[in-house]
Amino acid sequence: MATPVIEVENVFRIYETEAGFTPALRGVSLTVERGEFLAIMGPSGSGKSTLMNILGCLDSPTTGTYRLEGLEVSSLSDDDLAVIRATRLGFVFQSFNLLPRTSVLRNVMLPLIYSDVPVAEREPRAFKALRSVDLPEELYEHSSNELSGGQMQRVAIARALVNDPSLILADEPTGNLDSATGEMVMKTFRHMQRQGKTIVLITHGAEVAAWADRIVYIRDGRLMSAEEERAFEARLAEREATLQRGAIA
């Protein structure tokens, strides 16, 4: 069997704050196979952003191991992590994070300057990435801030694709879009997956998560299966009801 793209084992991430130690992740284990489309769902403060940052090699676990395509990355230096980000990862952000007053093409080519891709190869690769997200060609030379939200996010997806990464990480990619545009963006992700990309999506919306093959839930820094999550929600609802009764009485 092929090496999984993501193998996370018993990862803890503890932040040191003035108030003491705050655990954001408490023993997370997760495996994502090649070609999988996974959604991680959880409310804000659940630790899903922390998990995302660790998966994206932007942050390192306090303890535990994280192997990306079999490569142990939890103990790498900052510079080595930068190389991993440049060559193996693609990010899609909620707020797009495109460079303003810069052409679509330049934005898509941005990761290539950090992975040392020869200048001659850059434009063809950017064109290929932009074509695969279905962005009309007449927009390539437009400045990024002239585009609509949906177009911007598709440019951002093209940027995430351009270095042909092993893993695409998307953090609330539809959070700033209306539902119709959001659906178009999710279709783009689906399309990516069909082309063999591994995608991890983070969201708090069930409709968005529904596009994925598999959903894991995160609460208080722990991952849960769908059944556990349902049980948890049931307990929450019950407590809410009790509290309300108490308030009325």
Place this chain on the structure above:
Amino acid sequence: MRIRDLLYETFTAIRANRVRSLLTILGIVIGIAAVITMTALIDGIKTSLVGQLGLNQSRLVYISCYPGTRQVSMDDLKQLELNVPDYEFVSAVSYSSGKVTNGTKSLDTAQLVGCDENYFTAVGSKLTSGRLLTAGECTGGAMSVVIDQQVVDKLWGSSDTDVVGQSIRINNDSYTVVGVIEASSFNGQMLYLPYPTLTTRVSGVASIDQIVGYAREDADMSTIADKTKTFLVKYYGISKEDQDYSVSVTTMKSIVDELDTTMASFQLLMTTVAGVSLVVGGIGIMNMMLTNVTERIREIGLRKALGARSSDITRQFLLESVTLCIVGGIFGILLGYGGAWALAGLASGVAGIGQIVPVISPTAVGMATGICVVIGMIFGYGPARRAAKLDPVESLRYQ
């Protein structure tokens, strides 16, 4: 990250903040302009002086001597020639002034020089027409005169007139113009008469106001000056206290040295101005770069997420500040030479030392550029490191 990419990022960033960048580099512009104006002007003045003084004059020694007890005599000059053999010759000069006229126009206080035939060799006079005074005229006290071009201009109103052979009057006597020479760079409107003629006909006093010496070709100018002074002090028995104002020996070398001393104070002033404005300019650059980093925190976070290493970020911001400084330097160099030309025009008019041509020296341009690079590095390093140290996660979340 390739150099080409770095340059692209730098120029895009500077272009995005054109106005702010231009205002920020003003300090650098002024500082560099001051340095360039200074060096261009000083080099220009030196070049024009050295050029005008000519090679001949580098062998020229002016000796002024006031023994106090008696007048300097022709015999004293012979003794000097004998005792300081480094001289090819020494010649006596007497100065006076008088009213000069050619019948139509006149000069009320023209400078009159009484000299011998050797004098012209020593000071390096350039003949434009006619001939110089001959040895016979000089010993015999002939009524011949050599005039400079400025006298021709004043008396005849045009420099094209052929005045050789014409007669002019100095005070009450008539003289024949035998030759015309170029006007000296320092003082024009001079008329040169045989020494005996001047002392008997014009001034009436057989005084030697100055001795002009002409060194042998291989003589060392500093040595000859020292020897001359030592000899004269001993010869006239001048006391130690008096020797500095009683005897003065000036060579071209000592004039150039003196010039250097004068220039040094000017140079110090300009260097201070330049230094202060460069530091202020550097702080301005630093301030702008800090603002830049703060404004672009999200962009920095994004670049890091896309794979930029800390060193890529450092280089990007460092190159930005260095480029700003270099652009400031280029403007400063242009402005500096403009200023040098303007000042040169002014100085030439005032000092009457002929046209000063500011010198564009590669050393000065190289030095100015070097200073800019160093300032850009020094003041850009802090902000650049600050950008590089930003945490990508926090930066991406920064609003």
